[in-house]
Amino acid sequence: MAHDAWAQLGWPSPRLEAWRYFPLRAFEGMDPGASQAPAAMPVATSDADSSAWTIINGRVHTELSPAIQAGGLVSVHAHGDVTPGAVGPKGVWADGLEAANAAFGHETIVVEVPQNAKIKEPIRIVVMSLGAGFSHPRLALRLGAGAEATVIVEYRSEGEVFTNVVTSVVLGADATLQHAIIIADDTRACHVEHIDAQLGRGASWRAFTATARGGAARTAAHVHLLGEAAEAVVDGIYMPTGQSRFDHFIDFDHAAARTISHATWAGAIDQRATGTFLGRVRIGAQIKDCKSRQLTRSLLLSPTATANAKPELHIDCDEVEASHGATIGQLDPRQLFYLISRGLEPVVARDMLIHAFIRDAIARAPEGAQPIIAAALGLDHDANETEFAGDLGDA
């Protein structure tokens, strides 16, 4: 069925509004079932990595994570053909790539947190695409009622690879998931991620995406606020440079009363790169007392950088609080000169202002993910006010 759907839908066209700024023309002749293994497999290098689940080219490699114990919260499932029922209430493929993931994917890694379990230690998953061709990782994050967990997913690929990810998030009533997604790929790589999140009554999904590096990267989150008072906070930061295109799409479907959607995004775009944010909010006439807020700030760091920001609000109910805002600007030359006039080289002054811009964004990410995100974005996380706060009395 998935194979048929892929055959029928094919590559998403830029004529689809959601794909407007992310043309996939370069890939259209390619076969998403094709992949080429890398010359050498990686070895887990750091202590932190040795406790992470490692997925390479769509398969889980437990031999690279010797500290992991089998069983527990994380399991791996091989899968055959999968209908889209598991990835959206209406059972319809979002696009051809979601179908391709089901058709050509090998394994699904499932994180299942039982009812009322509160997992303090973040669960880390490292996803790598290596060699050449396509890989189709599949992640399923499921929290039972009242459960709490933090999942940090890092994407690192090398080579001319196309990572086509589908992530399914299902949160039971009053469950809370903190979810960090960090994309730090090769600049020849393409990353496309489809996230489907279904939130039960009172559930909370706090997601943060940091797109630090890659040739082209796109995340599309379809958030279904199914239970009353469910809340989705989907924030992020993207910093494309060179000729990279980073694209972030969110569709918030408020399907129940008193649900909340927040999206706060920051983009710092350099050289000839493009950063895009599309935020869609849908609230039907009978869905009362919802709150929705979208804010994007884009910083253009060069005259050839491009930022796109587009909110799309389909709100048919009057009893709602909804706002959206987008600012696009450049570094303030007066601030730059102030720093330079104190002896800072222009590039150091520039970095200081860029870091100030993004540090604010990173503060929204799950705490356990912040150092990883700061490192991926090239921020010296230590050279920060925390080093100095409150020390004057001891000096």
Add this chain to the structure above:
Amino acid sequence: MLTITNLAANAGDTPILKGLNLSVNPGEVHVIMGPNGAGKSTLSNILAGRPGYTVTGGTIDYDGQDLLELEAHERSRAGIFLAFQYPVEIPGVQNQYFLRTALNAHRKARGETPLNGADFLRLLKKKLALVKMDPELARREVNTGFSGGEKKRNEILQMAMLEPRLGLLDEIDSGLDIDALKAVADGVNALRSPERALIVITHYQRLLDYITPDYVHVLMDGRLVKSGGADLAKELEARGYDWVRQEVAAA
């Protein structure tokens, strides 16, 4: 230390300085007064190397080198400090962090090792006391939410930390009430030394009740047209600038 000869310069496309001459030696305090638009800020911005200004003639010699050959950050490291008339706010950059980065950039240029956190904080504490500034301001973001007086004090703190050889104070007294003015003046006086020269730009004589100048110059129509001692400032306060204009025209 500083010899400006026949300096002609534009702010944007507008000619502002039209043949300015000035010599400053270490230990001296030179005050520059003059009507609005005369070029006082243009002079300090040009010395600091601010973009948006063009030198169209003349020379600026600083310690035997052509100052115009140096970029703005190099001039800072060579010992020139500009206290801005309107210090800009920089949210997201902590004052202490910025000061330490600037100081260590200066130290590196001098071939000295950078200060570690503890040593830097010790030095900062000393300088905060010297300029009588609330330590809390060091922890806040640069100039963000600072009152006018606090912003000017932050300029003086930076001067205290960076220890320039030539300080350019661009209307350090503007927007300040008497108490803030006294506090800022105290800070400036604490930084006077035989090795350091100051060029103080001001509109008002009252600053000079607290900072005693060695020389007072009148900048008018793009040139320094008259020089004198502290008494000249008092005379300008009493009589305005017209009599100077007439004197210059008659000459």
